[in-house]
Amino acid sequence: MSWMTDNPLDLDSLLQETDDDTCGALVVFAGTVRNHHEGKAVSGMSYSAYKPMADRVLRELEQETLARYPVEQCRIMHRTGDLVIGEASVLVVVRSHHRADAFDAARYAIDTLKMRLPVWKHDMYTDGSTAYQDGVPLEDPPASGARAKED
Amino acid sequence: MLVVEFYGVLQQVAGAKSLKLEAEQASLTVDEALELLRQQMPGLAEHLPRVACAQADQLVRRDQPLDPEQPLVLLPPVSGGCGRQA
Numbered sequence: 001m002s003w004m005t006d007n008p009l010d011l012d013s014l015l016q017e018t019d020d021d022t023c024g025a026l027v028v029f030a031g032t033v034r035n036h037h038e039g040k041a042v043s044g045m046s047y048s049a050y051k052p053m054a055d056r057v058l059r060e061l062e063q064e065t066l067a068r069y070p071v072e073q074c075r076i077m078h079r080t081g082d083l084v085i086g087e088a089s090v091l092v093v094v095r096s097h098h099r100a101d102a103f104d105a106a107r108y109a110i111d112t113l114k115m116r117l118p119v120w121k122h123d124m125y126t127d128g129s130t131a132y133q134d135g136v137p138l139e140d141p142p143a144s145g146a147r148a149k150e151d
Numbered sequence: 152m153l154v155v156e157f158y159g160v161l162q163q164v165a166g167a168k169s170l171k172l173e174a175e176q177a178s179l180t181v182d183e184a185l186e187l188l189r190q191q192m193p194g195l196a197e198h199l200p201r202v203a204c205a206q207a208d209q210l211v212r213r214d215q216p217l218d219p220e221q222p223l224v225l226l227p228p229v230s231g232g233c234g235r236q237a
Contacts, residue, residue, distance in 0.1 A: 047231075048158065048159065049158075049231075050158050050205065050226055052207060052208040053205055053208045053209070053210075053226075054231075055208075056208045078231060089231075090231070113231060114229075114230075114231055115229075116229070117229060117231035118203075118205075118226050118229055118231075119229055119230065119231030120158060120160070120227065120229065120230055120231075121230045121231075132159055132160035132163065132227075132230075133230045134228055134230070135227070135228035135229045135231075136228050136229055136230070137201045137202075137203060137228045137229075138203035138210060138226055138229060139203075140203065140210065140212050140213070141209070141210045141211070141212055143212065
């Protein structure tokens, strides 16, 4: 099982992995590369990651989502490398017995990912310039206990 | 000596993916290592207050002692997923 990949995201494989006949709801969220950012035309985007931590964060976020919501399946994958406009940078797949839980869980997973995942976007603009997007500072781990997890 | 690794915009500012930090002490806290880094590479100073630090796959607090055998990884504010309003 993988969470971070340099290859194009494969929705079909995630649907197979999460196949579950007890579920009547399937929610798929895909984040895709937009052609503009803060008023500038974007031609593409490069995603980089600190993979040792990113894999762990996504693995734990899947488990956390499953524990927090009454959903049966949760898989998350994030892309790295150079992406073109319209290409998927992240996929969240959630299955549950009923739709409301799947919507809620998928939203929690993507919103939390954006706060915790060590990934950086480098915009490439149509005028030839490039810039790293600013983001959310990662929170320090709790003070109690050495090397405590950040979440 | 401690290896410091840079990610995201920090690679651009530092002009490198990593550097070797020379330290007189055998053991440093994260804060002490960042202070040495600030002296060695003043261009990074404005970024350091918003940087998170990690060793291996775990974040470390500023007051924690570092494992000198592992690189200190500096992680600027993150921007994974998709756009802010997507």
